[in-house]
Amino acid sequence: MKKELQYFKIEEAWGGSQEWFSDRMMRLGGCAAVTACDSCIFFDLYKGTDLYPFDRQKITKTEYMQFGMKMKPYLRPRWSGIDTLDIYMEGYGQFLADQGCRDIQMEPLSGEEPVEIAEKAVIGQIDKGFPVPCLTLRHRNPDYDMFEWHWFLLVGYEKQADKCMVKIVTYGKYFWVDLKGLWDTGHRRKGGLVLYHEKI
Incomplete structure (x- = not known):
């Protein structure tokens, strides 16, 4: 069983990338803002919101970077x-409120929950x-180094007999990784998922 969300491209990139910004702090630590920006564009395209101020x-990368600075x-x-998870939900929730968007709600799913719950x-x-915003903090497996202390979106899954692969979009690219491996960081302090919902 496999499902991938229809996603968008920015020129030739899959979603946005913090590496595009000239602002030093956004290049170093703008992953949460990029995750929120990508979520806004996705919601505009497929959920009927009006959050992205450009075409x-x-x-374009130039307009996306302007949005990122917003x-x-x-x-x-x-x-x-x-x-x-709370910092992300508070910040992004305030952005949505300031844009007059009350259609999107969020709830946390802690990284301390079993992987079966996350799956x-x-x-x-x-x-x-x-899409599913995901926060990974430190990870003991070097295969997941590029996702350490990082926010990104999960936009697909493939359920196999004893494994669930997830599609990650980040840095303008996509990657398929094993959810169990990603979830089992080997550290006490965990990240987790943010679950979006449409307001009923």
Whole structure:
């Protein structure tokens, strides 16, 4: 069983990338803001919101970076990073409120939950047409180094007999990784998922 969300490209990139910004702090720690920006564009394209202030049918890196700087005050890069689910939800929630958007709600799913709970949540969200913001903190497996202390979106899954692969979009690219391996960081302090919902 496999499902991938229809996603968008920015020129030749899959979604945005913090590496595009000339602002030093956004390059170093803008992953949460980029995750929120990508979520906004996705919601505009597929959920009927009006959050991205430019042409969403032909997204350019220049305009995307301008949007990212608009998001920066809400998810301000800091030396400790946006290192909890609550900080992301508070910042992005305030952005949505300031834009008059009350259609999107959020709830956290802690990284301390068993992987079976996370897998069920990811599959449920993607089946409902929502990308899933994911926060990974430190990870003992070097295979996941590029996702350490990082926010990104999960936009697909492939359920196999004893494994669930997830599709990650980040840095303008996509990657398929084993959810169990990603989830089992080997550290006490965990990140987790943010689950989006449409307001009923």
